[in-house]
Amino acid sequence: MLKQFKRKVELLRETIRQHDILYYVKDSPSISDRDYDMLMRKLQDLEVKFPELICRESPTQRVGGKVSEQFNALVHNTPMLSLDNTYNADELREFHGRVIKGLGNSAPKEVEYFVELKFDGLAVALTYENGVFVQGATRGNGKEGEDITANLKTIKSIPLTIPINKKKIDFLEVRGEVFMPHDSFYELNKARKKNNETLFANPRNAAAGSLRLLDPKVTASRKLDIFVYSTGLGSSSVKTHSEAQDMLKKLGFKINANHYICGKFEEIFSYIEKWKVEKNNLKYDVDGLVIKVNSLSFQKKLGATTKFPRWAISYKYEAEKAETKVENIFCQVGRTGAITPVALLTPVFISGSTVSRVTLHNEGEIRRKDIRIGDYIIIEKSGEIIPRVVEVIRSSNAKRGPSFKMPTQCPECAGNLLRPESEAVLRCVNYGCPAQLKERLLHFASRNAMDIDHLGPAIVEQLIDSGLVNNFSDLYKLDHFSLSKLERMADKSARNLVGAIQKSKSSGLSRLLHGLGVRHIGQRAGVILARHFHSMSNLQNAKLEDLQFVMEIGDTVAKSLKAFFSLPSNNEEIACLKKLGVEMEVKGEIVGDAFLGKQFVLTGSLASLTRDEAKKKISALGGRVTSNISKKTNYVVVGADPGSKADKARKIGIEIISEEVFKKMLG
Ligand code: IVH
Numbered sequence: 001m002l003k004q005f006k007r008k009v010e011l012l013r014e015t016i017r018q019h020d021i022l023y024y025v026k027d028s029p030s031i032s033d034r035d036y037d038m039l040m041r042k043l044q045d046l047e048v049k050f051p052e053l054i055c056r057e058s059p060t061q062r063v064g065g066k067v068s069e070q071f072n073a074l075v076h077n078t079p080m081l082s083l084d085n086t087y088n089a090d091e092l093r094e095f096h097g098r099v100i101k102g103l104g105n106s107a108p109k110e111v112e113y114f115v116e117l118k119f120d121g122l123a124v125a126l127t128y129e130n131g132v133f134v135q136g137a138t139r140g141n142g143k144e145g146e147d148i149t150a151n152l153k154t155i156k157s158i159p160l161t162i163p164i165n166k167k168k169i170d171f172l173e174v175r176g177e178v179f180m181p182h183d184s185f186y187e188l189n190k191a192r193k194k195n196n197e198t199l200f201a202n203p204r205n206a207a208a209g210s211l212r213l214l215d216p217k218v219t220a221s222r223k224l225d226i227f228v229y230s231t232g233l234g235s236s237s238v239k240t241h242s243e244a245q246d247m248l249k250k251l252g253f254k255i256n257a258n259h260y261i262c263g264k265f266e267e268i269f270s271y272i273e274k275w276k277v278e279k280n281n282l283k284y285d286v287d288g289l290v291i292k293v294n295s296l297s298f299q300k301k302l303g304a305t306t307k308f309p310r311w312a313i314s315y316k317y318e319a320e321k322a323e324t325k326v327e328n329i330f331c332q333v334g335r336t337g338a339i340t341p342v343a344l345l346t347p348v349f350i351s352g353s354t355v356s357r358v359t360l361h362n363e364g365e366i367r368r369k370d371i372r373i374g375d376y377i378i379i380e381k382s383g384e385i386i387p388r389v390v391e392v393i394r395s396s397n398a399k400r401g402p403s404f405k406m407p408t409q410c411p412e413c414a415g416n417l418l419r420p421e422s423e424a425v426l427r428c429v430n431y432g433c434p435a436q437l438k439e440r441l442l443h444f445a446s447r448n449a450m451d452i453d454h455l456g457p458a459i460v461e462q463l464i465d466s467g468l469v470n471n472f473s474d475l476y477k478l479d480h481f482s483l484s485k486l487e488r489m490a491d492k493s494a495r496n497l498v499g500a501i502q503k504s505k506s507s508g509l510s511r512l513l514h515g516l517g518v519r520h521i522g523q524r525a526g527v528i529l530a531r532h533f534h535s536m537s538n539l540q541n542a543k544l545e546d547l548q549f550v551m552e553i554g555d556t557v558a559k560s561l562k563a564f565f566s567l568p569s570n571n572e573e574i575a576c577l578k579k580l581g582v583e584m585e586v587k588g589e590i591v592g593d594a595f596l597g598k599q600f601v602l603t604g605s606l607a608s609l610t611r612d613e614a615k616k617k618i619s620a621l622g623g624r625v626t627s628n629i630s631k632k633t634n635y636v637v638v639g640a641d642p643g644s645k646a647d648k649a650r651k652i653g654i655e656i657i658s659e660e661v662f663k664k665m666l667g
Helices: 002-025 033-049 089-106 149-153 182-194 203-211 216-220 241-250 265-281 296-302 363-369 434-445 457-465 480-484 491-506 509-515 523-533 536-541 544-549 555-565 568-579 611-620 644-652 659-666
Strands: 073-075 113-119 122-129 132-138 144-146 171-179 225-231 259-262 286-293 312-316 320-333 338-350 353-359 376-382 385-393 426-428 599-603 635-638 655-658
Touching: 002 033, 089 265, 089 286, 089 296, 089 312, 113 225, 113 241, 113 265, 113 312, 122 203, 132 149, 149 203, 149 216, 171 203, 182 203, 203 216, 225 241, 241 259, 241 296, 259 265, 265 286, 286 296, 320 434, 338 376, 353 376, 353 385, 434 457, 434 509, 480 491, 509 523, 509 536, 523 536, 536 555, 536 568, 544 555, 555 568, 599 611, 599 644, 635 644, 635 659, 644 655, 655 659
Parallel strands: 599 635, 635 655
Antiparallel strands: 073 144, 113 259, 113 286, 122 132, 122 171, 132 144, 171 225, 286 312, 320 338, 320 376, 338 353, 338 426, 376 385
16 A cells, blocks of 8 residues: 555656756746646645655755754865956966866867856755765865755755666766846845845845755745756766766756857857857846866866866956946944945946945045045946945046045944054944944844844834833833834734744854854854853853863954953843843753864764764764765764765774764763
């Protein structure tokens, strides 16, 4: 009976996989959304009836549970290199010269190049074991990335299974670029604006932010996409990059159709010219072209430096520039009191959006460039960067305003300003400054800190202006009666906000530490400190040496924290938060530091716990689990039927431990 349903479930999954490819990869669905939903519903119903048939590669499992505090680090099998890049034709010719020279005697008369688009997103590596997507990682520093499998699974154009001969290819890694299409980007920013959330500067930032969310449900709503551009797959039948792309396409990966196989090097330039214009008509950001030697054996021969492959280069298009006028210069106050001068501009359309302000960074920068009201400036913007001033075109003296002078008092609270020694930035020293308070509260409420929904800039401003909130702890005193007195605050919204604030009380120590906004204490330092000290009171009582002693906590962080706790007002605020029920202890997931700084690799199946449970336990004690063995690996835990990893560990002399020993270590 079960066998019969198993078959049915498998058939349904295969049908859905085919439709996913047609819809998300080929952009040519063959059934209606309704019929697709029916297929999904059928599969879900069967999986509810027979939960033993659920597996991670089922299309019903694309959106999984939250990641607890941070992503696990993992070491890449082969480093994820970057690309050398150029903006001009001569350097491209030099690259071609290096290729010919590198190939030496084997250089053909004409080297064939595969020219493709350079997508402006984030590089990821996808690992398939026995045809099943098991792991997805960010590039990170090239050697070590982060495990974002759960988030990548939500991208529908990433196949969860691929039809390969498992006996021949039991392991396959493909790499590609995750991006956010323009439509999704505009839709997302529109919704964020409505909710008073900060807007993403460009699709790349939005994609990066979405991939690093701890809740895959939210990532799933962000409508990310991928183009796959390389694979470690090299079989005797695949001799060129072009054939490898075809092979990936056949396996159901999304390959970008725009490419050009260039038989004569000089042909590249007309393709470059063509895409300089055409890239602006695409539905996603492209910031250049990538030129790759097509032959895989030539690629192998040319090899790579520590940073770049010698067989590829990117030709980047210059960032778009525009001229506009400085209408005004004013100063903004940030979360830490930093005063930033900003130029208000005559709005100008550039690289797909209208720019009406540009940061002037600090006083030194204004003086160096001598930017004044009335000046014309050239700003540039590319997908990757926020607008910046590249040149000042002076107006005639008659039309120029006077030299800009930084304020001597805070523009928001009239408090004193101070420039700390060795810093370029002027700061408002009034901790109660409303502008700083606003930014601090927004940071406190942000997703990676206390994660308070519905607490956006407009509400925070109202809360400060009405005098209801002067510090973090005031948030926890709010009830829906006091809130509903605010303008435009409906009873339902007030209740939602109070609910979200109350919920945040149990966020745990690491998020609270991050949220308090102590200088130099970000998300990661919050986790490390929480792991080590377990409670706020332990941290408050810690001596400077205790803090400095913690691995990965530098001197700057230690001193900053000590300075924070030396102010009675900060300790009073913490006491207040505690009294109002904000949890000051480490959350259940982080229980000790026995494995702090240690890296584990798990191989084979463990009898007494699942791989996920083992990972959680290691992480709870401060350790990391990586998928591959490297010199940094400290222990390899070996279960039943281990793979080749155990042999590799033995070869390079890494300590191998059995499940029994591992359990003892876990205590
Ligand atoms: S191939 C060995 N192809 O550009 C590096 N990269 O600047 C192989 N990128 O990290 C990369 N489009 O994230 C390649 N068609 C394309 C690409 C591409 C975008 C990104 C990739 C890489 C970065 C390097």
